[in-house]
Amino acid sequence: MVSITADGPIWTLDLGEDENRFSPDRLTEIESALDELEASGEPAALLTTGTGKFFSNGLDLDWVSAHPDEFEAYAARVQVVLARVLTLPVPTVAAVNGHAFGACAMLAIAHDYRVMREDRGFFCFPEVDIQIPFTPGMDALITTKLTPRQARDAMLTGRRFGGADAVPAGLVDAATSQDALIAAAADLVRDLAGKDRATLGTIKATLYADAAAALRGDARA
Amino acid sequence: MVSITADGPIWTLDLGEDENRFSPDRLTEIESALDELEASGEPAALLTTGTGKFFSNGLDLDWVSAHPDEFEAYAARVQVVLARVLTLPVPTVAAVNGHAFGACAMLAIAHDYRVMREDRGFFCFPEVDIQIPFTPGMDALITTKLTPRQARDAMLTGRRFGGADAVPAGLVDAATSQDALIAAAADLVRDLAGKDRATLGTIKATLYADAAAALRGDARA
């Protein structure tokens, strides 16, 4: 169950306490949470995290198996959510509390900043090993956030990065103890929460124009 | 008052001793200085700096307020100057002697190299705080010179980077004492001043093709 709660300027989006895969219902809940945040008028920043062992484990492959005819529309919807987070008109940070795999590692990448628990959990793009190549939109999302070498190491190897490895790999900005994770993430965006939303949104839309278009364009294809 | 003076291969473009904002007159003086440099035939490198507290403080907002109907043409002209410096067929370095804000931080970014005084002055893109989003051309100029993380830190925060912070942020190549600034900047380009201009100009025009087109395309829009 997804929840969003505001504490001062920090809006914490909790993806749930299970594997938190992107089921259609969870996507609806995430969209509603973002709607609520965007409808607010006060200074705000988005902090996305999960409870327990997982940040989020990616696409809901059980649901996909049961609805093969709907896969394209489902994947397109995931990409639209990624594009929305990428260009959200408030500062954003992912507090990666546990495993972040595939599409949910992409959700983390779509945030402005990322902090990861240092002792447990992996940040991983398993696409090369599960034989599902990145779509052009997903490719564009990842490469708009990483250097060429970082993109190579993350995208061509299927490597699972623990927190300590994810920092030099450029996947996250910092790794902390579990206890310090949320505070460290909030510290990265609290002072930025008052930026004018229209301006910040336009700047992000321009900065990430190609990736957002690729994510949304794949969605239309 | 802008001046350009050659000492051996080093052509020093001094933007002035005031705030050195991009007034139309100053733009004309800069263009004339670049014309003079480009008309010369000997080995040459451009070193751009200012005198006193400011490198340059950005657009001439007083002039803009007095000439609201001319803003678009004025902004387009600024972008053409940025594109020209970006692809100038000689090595270029900015010696950032003091504050470099907004469009003038972009002028510094357009040079091949940047050195900054370490003890005073800020390098800053204030766009997010003054509620003037980057144009597509300005966005392309900055992102063609920085890594994705550096672009995020410079463009989404409005942060003012002192010399010591600007080096790890990738905004400048080095920070030095005020006394050593000009010599350090000249050292970066002196040995490159003899490169064949047609070749170097073509290489830069290709390397920065997208950003130059965006700057000039915005100019035409």
Added chain:
Amino acid sequence: MVSITADGPIWTLDLGEDENRFSPDRLTEIESALDELEASGEPAALLTTGTGKFFSNGLDLDWVSAHPDEFEAYAARVQVVLARVLTLPVPTVAAVNGHAFGACAMLAIAHDYRVMREDRGFFCFPEVDIQIPFTPGMDALITTKLTPRQARDAMLTGRRFGGADAVPAGLVDAATSQDALIAAAADLVRDLAGKDRATLGTIKATLYADAAAALRGDARA
């Protein structure tokens, strides 16, 4: 004389023991070697190296001088080989045993990884000094692998990077003694050799789509 030999998953492509310039015959031999590797079905990785003083010294300028009418077709063919290596559906590493200049430095850059001998040999893009600007395809190849600052340092200066300098310059992943070179290169790709080729090939084709298209597009021009 080019040779390719498989030892377990490591396919070693030896460019020869001379200057190993890209003569049309050597290009044919390289293409045949890649054909052989691609026709194999077992886990495989490509390790490209040379024997002696040179990795490869670039275009075959003697042949070009003798066949001026064929230069365009020849250059186009070189670019197609570069695009093929860039998107080869197996992991690739260049073991730079000696001088790598111009088009052959590009061949090394086209590999996923690069290791270089630390005590002798230079990695160099001499284009700015020999007055042959990078084509758009070559520009795209280099910039898809380097950060903006690394691209500037490699492409605008003509600097010759020894192994120790090439690591911080981002041109190679590591520098080793001559004796350790091949083993260090093989270690980078051995564990990746079993990736599904169709998946890895598609991921690379997407990741490097713009550069491959520019290389092949120049080829068609």
